[in-house]
Amino acid sequence: MRPPLFALSALDKRFGARVLFEQAALQFEAGHGYVVTGANGSGKTTLLRMIAGLEGAQQGTLAFRDAQATVYEYPEAWRREIVYVHQQPYLFHSTIEKNLEYGLARRGIDADQRRIRVREALEWAGLSDRRELPPHKLSGGEAQRVALARAKLLDPALLLLDEPTANLDGEARQQVLELVTALCLADHTVVIASHDPEIMRLAILDRMVLAGGRIRME
Numbered sequence: 001m002r003p004p005l006f007a008l009s010a011l012d013k014r015f016g017a018r019v020l021f022e023q024a025a026l027q028f029e030a031g032h033g034y035v036v037t038g039a040n041g042s043g044k045t046t047l048l049r050m051i052a053g054l055e056g057a058q059q060g061t062l063a064f065r066d067a068q069a070t071v072y073e074y075p076e077a078w079r080r081e082i083v084y085v086h087q088q089p090y091l092f093h094s095t096i097e098k099n100l101e102y103g104l105a106r107r108g109i110d111a112d113q114r115r116i117r118v119r120e121a122l123e124w125a126g127l128s129d130r131r132e133l134p135p136h137k138l139s140g141g142e143a144q145r146v147a148l149a150r151a152k153l154l155d156p157a158l159l160l161l162d163e164p165t166a167n168l169d170g171e172a173r174q175q176v177l178e179l180v181t182a183l184c185l186a187d188h189t190v191v192i193a194s195h196d197p198e199i200m201r202l203a204i205l206d207r208m209v210l211a212g213g214r215i216r217m218e
């Protein structure tokens with residue numbers, strides 16, 4: 001059997017007296033999609049942030065591909081491959097196109113390639129006609145689609161989406177659901193924190209439930 005793409009074990013996480021995880025563990029297989037559910041405050045955001053190395057813990061062992069680490073020493077090299085998309089995506093004050101290009105420039109991709117890949121990603125997200133706009137002119141749904149396009153563009157090995165459809169309804173929510181589904185159906189390994197019934201119903205996703213300090217597969 002192939003080893004998992006990512007694994008977390010013996011995780012202890014507390015905020016003061018509040019215990020979020022106690023000896024919790026999980027594994028993600030390459031190419032699979034997961035939905036992480038649990039009551040408000042059960043630790044979904046905190047879990048994704050720990051997997052992305054944005055948040056520490058009292059204890060925990062991590063494995064990614066064939067490398068091992070602890071929650072105290074998150075390997076810098078993993079950050080390029082494990083990408084977290086915030087519930088309220090941060091976009092800097094420039095055009096949408098520049099927002100998408102930035103991550104590629106940081107990875108040393110040349111200008112011609114950047115332009116091609118940014119155009120493709122904008123088209124994928126249905127945002128080609130928005131590319132010259134500054135972020136404050138976008139609706140909430142468009143901003144979330146920019147964030148998804150920006151993450152896809154980086155081609156992460158593990159993509160972590162925090163409540164991608166929260167605060168959206170109607171057509172905006174459907175558009176984001178379509179993109180999320182497309183990401184899951186493609187070769188990516190995607191983990192979505194959500195209690196959106198439509199995301200939870202997606203048959204392509206395995207369910208993980210946070211409760212009582214543990215992470216349970218369903």
Ligand SMILES: Nc1ncnc2c1ncn2[C@@H]1O[C@H](COP(=O)(O)OP(=O)(O)OP(=O)(O)O)[C@@H](O)[C@H]1O
Pocket residue numbers: 015018020038039040041042043044045046047
């Ligand atoms: N930096 C922090 N300091 C102290 N407590 C925190 C911190 N971050 C989160 N918490 C607490 O940890 C618990 C889990 O928070 P988290 O945001 O991970 O939950 P969640 O499952 O994502 O909730 P929601 O469904 O509302 O998004 C909450 O009780 C929260 O108040």
Ligand SMILES: [Mg+2]
Pocket residue numbers: 044045046162163193
């Ligand atoms: Mg949350």
